[in-house]
Amino acid sequence: MSRSNKMFGDKAFDLLKDLKRSAQTIPAFDDDGVRQVLEEVKAIFEENVAQASSYSSSGDRSLWPLLNYRHAALQRNKRCLLAYLYERMQRIKAMRWEFGPIIPSDIKQALCEPEVQFFNNYSKSLAAYMRSIGDGKGIDLTGNLRPPKSLYIEVRCLENYGKFELDDGEIIHLKKNSQHYLPRAQVEPLVRQGVLQHIA
Amino acid sequence: MATDSRELQDLALKHKSSCFYLSTMNYFPNYYSIEDIFVTQEKVECKVNTRLQRMGFLDAGAETEDLEPGRTINLPLWYIKELKVNNAYFTIALPDIYKNVHKAVCEAETTHIELGRLHPFFYEFGCYLTPYDRNHVIGRIIFETLRQRVRHLLDISKNDADSKPDHRLDNIEAKLHDAGVRTNTLYINWLQMSGNNIRISELVEEHQKKRKRADRSDDEGGGGAGGSGDMDMPTGKKPSW
Numbered sequence: 467m468s469r470s471n472k473m474f475g476d477k478a479f480d481l482l483k484d485l486k487r488s489a490q491t492i493p494a495f496d497d498d499g500v501r502q503v504l505e506e507v508k509a510i511f512e513e514n515v516a517q518a519s520s521y522s523s524s525g526d527r528s529l530w531p532l533l534n535y536r537h538a539a540l541q542r543n544k545r546c547l548l549a550y551l552y553e554r555m556q557r558i559k560a561m562r563w564e565f566g567p568i569i570p571s572d573i574k575q576a577l578c579e580p581e582v583q584f585f586n587n588y589s590k591s592l593a594a595y596m597r598s599i600g601d602g603k604g605i606d607l608t609g610n611l612r613p614p615k616s617l618y619i620e621v622r623c624l625e626n627y628g629k630f631e632l633d634d635g636e637i638i639h640l641k642k643n644s645q646h647y648l649p650r651a652q653v654e655p656l657v658r659q660g661v662l663q664h665i666a
Numbered sequence: 667m668a669t670d671s672r673e674l675q676d677l678a679l680k681h682k683s684s685c686f687y688l689s690t691m692n693y694f695p696n697y698y699s700i701e702d703i704f705v706t707q708e709k710v711e712c713k714v715n716t717r718l719q720r721m722g723f724l725d726a727g728a729e730t731e732d733l734e735p736g737r738t739i740n741l742p743l744w745y746i747k748e749l750k751v752n753n754a755y756f757t758i759a760l761p762d763i764y765k766n767v768h769k770a771v772c773e774a775e776t777t778h779i780e781l782g783r784l785h786p787f788f789y790e791f792g793c794y795l796t797p798y799d800r801n802h803v804i805g806r807i808i809f810e811t812l813r814q815r816v817r818h819l820l821d822i823s824k825n826d827a828d829s830k831p832d833h834r835l836d837n838i839e840a841k842l843h844d845a846g847v848r849t850n851t852l853y854i855n856w857l858q859m860s861g862n863n864i865r866i867s868e869l870v871e872e873h874q875k876k877r878k879r880a881d882r883s884d885d886e887g888g889g890g891a892g893g894s895g896d897m898d899m900p901t902g903k904k905p906s907w
Contacts (some may be wrong), residue, residue, distance in 0.1 A: 664864045
C-alpha cells in the first residue's frame with residue numbers, strides 16, 4: 467500500500483454518491499467503478515490472508531489492529547457494493563410500475579445485462595400474477611390508482627401519437643392539442659405515459 | 667354519503683403513498699440503507715494511544731511506517747464502529763458542532779440554527795457518537811434540538827410549499843418537511859374535492875424533463891459549460907466528501 471493512496475472504501479462510496487445525486491432516475495451502470503472496488507477487495511483480502519497465516523505461525527499480535535482495520539474495510543466495500551446493486555434494483559422495479567412493460571431506450575442503455583434480465587423477469591412475473599387474479603379475467607394492478615368518478619374523461623393530446631384503437635373498434639387519431647372524450651379505463655395508461663393530459 | 671366514503675378511501679390511499687417516503691427512514695437503518703452509509707462515511711477525530719505497526723498510511727503527515735502515539739488522525743465512522751468503545755488504540759474526540767448547539771439548546775433557541783450547514787446528518791451522526799460521549803450530553807442535545815424544532819418544521823411545511831429552506835434543515839428534517847408539504851397539498855386537494863384527475867407518472871415526468879434538458883443543451887451546442895457548472899454546486903457545498 468502506498469502512503470498517498472485514498473482511504474479504503476472511498477471508491478465504493480463514490481458509486482453510491484453518484485446514485486444519490488440522481489434522485490429518481492438511473493445513472494449508467496458504473497462497470498469500471500465496480501471492477502475497481504472488486505480489485506480493492508481482492509487486494510485487501512490477499513494481504514489479510516498472508517498476514518493471518520504469518521500470525522498463526524508466529525503468534526505475533528502486534529499487527530492485529532491493521533488486520534482488524536483491513537477487515538472492516540472489506541466489510542465496508544461489500545456493504546457499499548450490495549447497497550449499490552440493491553438500490554438500482556429498487557428503481558428498476560419502480561420503473562415497471564411507472565413506465566409499463568416497455569422502458570425507454572435511453573434508460574435501457576443505463577442498465578447492465580443482468581439488470582435488463584432482471585427487469586424482463588420481474589415484468590413477466592408481474593404480468594403472470596395479474597393474469598392469474600380476478601376470477602380468471604385478470605386485473606391490471608397498475609391501473610385505477612385513484613378511484614374512478616366517471617366512465618368517460620376529457621383529455622387533451624400533448625404529442626402526435628397517431629392512431630389509437632378503442633375496445634369497440636373505433637379508431638381515433640391522436641393529434642397534438644386535439645381534445646377527446648374517451649373511456650377512462652382505456653386511456654389511463656396513455657395519461658400515465660404523458661401522451662394525454664386529463665383535463666376534466 | 668357514498669362519495670364521502672370514497673373520498674376517504676382516496677385520502678387514505680394518498681396518505682399511504684406519503685408514508686412511503688417516510689418509511690425509508692428508520693431508527694434502525696437496514697444494511698442497504700444509502701443514508702446510513704453516508705452517515706458512516708463521516709470522519710471522526712481520533713487520538714492515537716499506542717504504537718500501531720504499519721498503519722502509518724492512515725496519517726497523511728506521518729513519516730514512519732507505523733502510527734505513533736499522540737498523533738491525531740481522522741478516521742471514518744465505519745471503522746470506529748467496529749472497535750470497542752474503550753479500545754486501547756484510539757480515543758475518539760467529539761466534534762465541536764454539538765458543543766456549539768448545546769448553548770442554543772439551553773436557551774431554547776434552536777429554530778434559527780442552520781443545522782444543514784452545520785452537518786447534513788446532524789441527528790444520525792449524533793446517534794452514532796453517543797457511546798463515545800462520556801458526559802452523556804449529545805443524546806440530550808439531539809433530542810432537545812429536534813423537540814424544539816419540530817413545531818417550527820410543521821409551521822414552515824404548511825406555509826411555503828415551494829421555497830425550501832435548504833441548508834437550514836438536516837437530512838431527517840428535510841424529509842419530514844417534504845412529507846409535511848406533500849400531506850398538506852393532499853389534504854387541501856381533498857377538501858376542495860380536486861386532484862382526482864389521472865396524473866402523469868412521476869418517473870415519466872422526470873424522464874421527460876431530463877430529455878428536454880438534454881435536447882436544449884444539444885441545441886446550444888457545447889452546452890458543457892453550463893452543465894458542469896451545475897455539477898460543481900452540490901459538491902462544493904458538501905463538507906467532507
